[in-house]
Amino acid sequence: MDDVFKALADPTRRRLLDTLNARNGQTLRELCAGMDMTRQSVSKHLAVLEAANVVTTTWRGREKLHYVNAAPINAIAERWIDQYDRERVRALADLQTALERDPMSKPEFIYTTYIKTTPERLWQALTDPAFTRRYWGVAFDTDWRVGSTMTWEEGGNTTADPEQVVLESDPYRRLSYTWHTVTPEWAMAVGISEDVYERVAAERRSKVTFEIEPLGELTKLTVVHDDFDEGSTMLAMLSQGWPGLLSSLKTLLETGDPLPEPEPAPVPSEN
Numbered sequence: 001m002d003d004v005f006k007a008l009a010d011p012t013r014r015r016l017l018d019t020l021n022a023r024n025g026q027t028l029r030e031l032c033a034g035m036d037m038t039r040q041s042v043s044k045h046l047a048v049l050e051a052a053n054v055v056t057t058t059w060r061g062r063e064k065l066h067y068v069n070a071a072p073i074n075a076i077a078e079r080w081i082d083q084y085d086r087e088r089v090r091a092l093a094d095l096q097t098a099l100e101r102d103p104m105s106k107p108e109f110i111y112t113t114y115i116k117t118t119p120e121r122l123w124q125a126l127t128d129p130a131f132t133r134r135y136w137g138v139a140f141d142t143d144w145r146v147g148s149t150m151t152w153e154e155g156g157n158t159t160a161d162p163e164q165v166v167l168e169s170d171p172y173r174r175l176s177y178t179w180h181t182v183t184p185e186w187a188m189a190v191g192i193s194e195d196v197y198e199r200v201a202a203e204r205r206s207k208v209t210f211e212i213e214p215l216g217e218l219t220k221l222t223v224v225h226d227d228f229d230e231g232s233t234m235l236a237m238l239s240q241g242w243p244g245l246l247s248s249l250k251t252l253l254e255t256g257d258p259l260p261e262p263e264p265a266p267v268p269s270e271n
Contacts, residue, residue, distance in 0.1 A: 003051060003052040003053075004052045004053070004054060004072045006048075006052070007048050007049050007051070007052035007054050008052075008054070010045070010048075012035070012037070012045050013045050013048060013049055015035070016031060016035075016042070016045055016046065016049065016055075017049070017054065017055070017068060019031060019034055020055065020066060020067065020068045021068055024067050024068060024108075024110070025065045025066070025067055025108070025110075026065065026066055027063050027064065027065060027066070028042065028043060028046070028064065028066070031046070031066065046066060052072060053069055053071060053072045053112060053114065054068070054069060054072055055067065055068060055069060056069040056110060056111075056112035056222055058110070058211065058222060058224060067110040068110075069110065069111065069112045070111070070243070071111060071112060071113050071243070107226070107228040107229065107230055107231075107232050107235055108224065108225060108226035108227075108228065108235075109223070109224070109225040109226070109235060109238055109239050109242055110222070110223070110224055110225075111222070111223045111242055111243060111246060112220065112221070112222045112223075113220075113221050113246055113247075113250055114215070114218045114219070114220055114221075115218065115219050115221060115249075115250045115253050115254065116217060116218055116219075116253070116254050117218075117219050117253040117254065118214070118219060119172035119173070119212045119213075119214050119219050120172055121219075121253060122172075122212055122219050122221060122253065123171055123172045123175070123212065125249060125252065125253055126175060126210055127140065127144055127175070129141075129153075131252070134252060134258050135245065135248040135249045135251075135252045135258040135259075136245055136248075136249075137154060137155065138152060138153065138154045139152075139153040139154075140152060140153075141153065142166060144166055144169050144175075145166060145169060146166055146167065146168060146169050147165060147166065148165065148166045149161075149162060149164055149165055150164045150165060150166060150177055150178075150180075151164070152164065152180045154186070154189065155189040155190075156189070157183075157185045157186055157189050159180045159181055159183055159185075159186060161180070161181040163178060163181070163205060164177075164178055164179075164180055164181060165177065165178055167207060167209075168209070172212060173211075173212055173213075174209070174210065174211055174212065175209070175210045175212075176207060176208065176209040176210070177207065177208065178205050178206070178207050179205055179206045179207060179208060179225075179234075181205075182197065182200050182201040182203075182234075184197065187200075187201075192237075196233060199233045200233050200234045200237070203228070203229050203232055203233065203234055204227065204228075204229055205227070206225060206226065206227045206228050206232075206234060206235070207225070207226065207227045208223065208224070208225045209223070209224045209225075209226075210222075210223055211223075211224070221246070223242060223246060225238055225242065244259070247259060
């Protein structure tokens with residue numbers, strides 16, 4: 001947590017975060033265009049932000065894209081804002097809100113966390129129903145081969161569809177699959193209203209990708225959920241759900257027990 005405070009203490013690094021918050025997923029070249037400094041200097045500041053886990057990166061072809069990561073900001077909020085007078089730390093609360101709001105450009109969700117486990121154990125936790133049921137309440141029926149269909153079981157409901165498929169499967173490194181079909185039974189099970197169900201059912205199918213990287217005693221997990229429509233209701237719902245789910249996964253792997261089931265988050269309503 002000290003690394004996060006040090007990273008945020010520099011005005012140049014805060015400016016970089018503001019730039020990414022306005023438009024997430026930028027290359028180094030794009031970030032340099034808005035900074036009055038050399039490419040090498042911008043790279044050094046980004047390295048500090050990455051080391052503090054405030055910025056995370058993914059590769060798309062030959063391009064390295066930079067994203068704001070809200071995970072360490074959540075940790076600051078949980079440790080400080082919940083224990084002390086909120087008026088004294090309003091700046092932190094405002095920063096958290098700014099970093100978690102939906103980016104104005106690409107409709108996607110990016111989250112990075114570091115877990116004290118092995119890539120093999122993390123892969124098992126992402127694919128084995130004995131694990132996924134504990135922190136997610138979901139079980140997958142698939143052989144995890146590229147192109148294979150996936151059947152989702154959640155809350156006693158089974159969702160099967162030919163378009164629910166495994167997209168990438170590189171054990172202990174990378175896993176990607178399409179999101180489940182939105183059905184009336186699923187909507188009823190998770191408690192969303194008819195109008196919200198109609199909106200999410202009309203949206204195109206999204207996909208989620210898990211990138212796994214060993215780092216000594218830790219394993220870095222980056223989750224990228226994308227392929228949403230602009231203004232996606234499903235994205236707004238998932239952006240509320242993924243942080244808690246991934247925190248429960250981390251806790252399960254590090255302690256043997258998932259987090260307690262939280263109160264259901266409010267479902268976004270149409271304005």
